[in-house]
Amino acid sequence: MSYQERKGILRFPKATFERLKLYHAFLSQIHAEGKIYVLSEDIAEMLRITPEQVRKDFSFLETKGKPKVGYVIKELLDELDELFGTGVDENIIIIGAGHLGSALVNYKGFKNIGVRVAAIFDNDPRKIGTMVGDLMVLPLKDLSRVIRRFKVKIAAICVPESAAQQVADLLVGHGIKALWNFSTRILDVPPNIIVQNEDITRGLLGVKHMLAESEKSSSIDAMKVNEG
Template identity: 40%
Template sequence: MKTLKIPEATITRLSVYSRFLEQVDRKGVVTISSSEIAEGVGVSPAQVRKDLAYFGEFGTRGVGYNVKELLHQTLKILGLNQEWRMVVVGAGNLGTALCSYRGFRERGFRVVGIFDNDLTKIGKKIMDLEVLGTEKIPEVVKEKDVGIGIVATPADAAQETADILVKAGVKGILNFAPTILNLPEDVEVRNVDLSVHLEILTFNLRVERLKKMV
């Protein structure tokens, strides 16, 4: 197959291009060049072309890319021409925020269930959802055809939570807990570690400071 072995960085950028194209499209722009995309998202024009070329020939030589068409293609590549249903486990501040995060909805991700073990949280309403006990996870995952589980629990409950989600049948997990999850190979896991980002930031800030001292 041709689509195998695409750099993950390419997918990350594709996602960014895609949203940039939405912005541009909303402004009514019809055609765009690789350099304009590059300029808009902060990468090189060659990079944009190479990334797109992994998936096909979407442009016209001498002209550029049709914005609507390219937007459509990027969404399709990313699997966003369908709705993805998700559940959130952990109804703390973070879980609540993710549940109501507009950015998800805008890209076709819909939270259809939120769960917690804490009795004081069960029964609470978040958006149009009621917080349920974690024992209800399998039921909801099956009934609502949920593909993705979001782990927003404290670190020490994360593994257990992920196990329940996988057993219930989710295919992908987005993990916000600061732990490495141990899961079967066929489950896609992505870790979003908020303090790692801050730590890279502080590392770089220190390096900058050192450079200035030279």
């Protein structure tokens, strides 16, 4: 029985799921460094959580550790890879060929999580036809064709805030299921559409706040914040 099938039954607490993504990142890292085993203590230290939390989270997985030895990194990683479907490639499109859109096209990390950029779009005639990385910038009229051809379900919105809602409407109209929103705009879309807000200013607001706090009191814990 695969994870896909089991998932309906075996559910993770939301908080656990968020941390599983971090474990995945850290485990990939130390696996690449050639490490074989890892202790809950090692993971906890890097992620600034407790070892108990790590073990509790892992108790939702099938991988088991050995007392005094820890967990086999590869085993955890394989289970998480299957859980996150990093092997199953998903085609995404990017709307907006500005700085951010271009950065995404050239982003190297997608292959690790089973994501591929199928196309990039813009409505500026001066950008259409130019190359961004390996891709030629397409006009929005090609949207429908590309979405159908590559079975695209996820679209990244990299347009100015003023155009974000309009673009979201257009994408939803063409059957896009999930919006990866890099604009600061809070999007208004039907409830069945997944929205992942990636507005980076929000992270910085938190940092500014923590800095202000730490300047007053020197005893600060839990200052490592992770997205997710």
